[in-house]
Amino acid sequence: xxxxxxxxxxxxxxxxxxxxxxxxxxxxxxxxxxxxxxxxxxxxxxxxxxxxxxxxxxxxxxxxxxxxxxxxxxxxxxxxxxxxxxxxxxxxxxxxxxxxxxxxxxxxxxxxxxx
Amino acid sequence: xxxxxxxxxxxxxxxxxxxxxxxxxxxxxxxxxxxxxxxxxxxxxxxxxxxxxxxxxxxxxxxxxxxxxxxxxxxxxxxxxxxxxxxxxxxxxxxxxxxxxxxxxxxxxxxxx
Numbered sequence: 001x002x003x004x005x006x007x008x009x010x011x012x013x014x015x016x017x018x019x020x021x022x023x024x025x026x027x028x029x030x031x032x033x034x035x036x037x038x039x040x041x042x043x044x045x046x047x048x049x050x051x052x053x054x055x056x057x058x059x060x061x062x063x064x065x066x067x068x069x070x071x072x073x074x075x076x077x078x079x080x081x082x083x084x085x086x087x088x089x090x091x092x093x094x095x096x097x098x099x100x101x102x103x104x105x106x107x108x109x110x111x112x113x114x115x
Numbered sequence: 116x117x118x119x120x121x122x123x124x125x126x127x128x129x130x131x132x133x134x135x136x137x138x139x140x141x142x143x144x145x146x147x148x149x150x151x152x153x154x155x156x157x158x159x160x161x162x163x164x165x166x167x168x169x170x171x172x173x174x175x176x177x178x179x180x181x182x183x184x185x186x187x188x189x190x191x192x193x194x195x196x197x198x199x200x201x202x203x204x205x206x207x208x209x210x211x212x213x214x215x216x217x218x219x220x221x222x223x224x225x226x227x228x
Contacts, residue, residue, distance in 0.1 A: 034216075043119075043205055043219035087156055102163065102171055103217060108156040
């Protein structure tokens with residue numbers, strides 16, 4: 001089955017620092033890749049996604065590029081804000097087969113940004 | 116307008132009880148899911164329904180029984196609750212495409228005493 005490995009947290013940064021959260025995956029075929037974010041006390045929401053190799057997903061200043069050769073989808077942001085404090089999940093989903101719509105998540109990375 | 120709603124938000128109950136969590140989506144999606152998030156934030160899919168038909172059934176104890184009366188609702192009934200069932204349960208939905216975005220509900224925090 002699919003699997004996702006994320007950089008272990010927690011990650012603590014000062015405001016305006018550069019953020020990288022590493023994510024690597026194993027999957028068959030041509031999976032789609034996602035980053036979801038969970039703010040305190042809330043459900044998950046999609047942050048960005050990429051559906052094919054070399055695609056770059058971006059949203060709210062966050063970016064991630066689908067690297068098939070390294071099976072990676074690292075999340076980056078040039079200047080984090082206090083409001084970015086949340087748990088970030090990398091996820092992979094397969095098209096086709098019996099894993100219909102199944103998202104496999106990484107373990108989550110807790111990010112805390114201090115003023 | 117709430118896209119995916121769950122009730123209740125919090126549920127505290129004794130071991131051995133039976134409880135249900137309800138989920139409704141008003142997005143017109145065909146597929147709905149239940150996920151369990153443990154105390155370390157790890158998320159794992161439990162079930163998936165497409166147009167009221169069970170599609171994914173992970174290795175979940177048969178004390179857990181999903182029910183989908185229509186494609187806008189997916190409820191989760193849990194029999195004989197155990198301490199290890201304590202977690203946050205998330206409902207989600209997505210359009211028919213297998214690689215589409217999933218939209219999550221706010222979660223139900225279940226505490227079994």
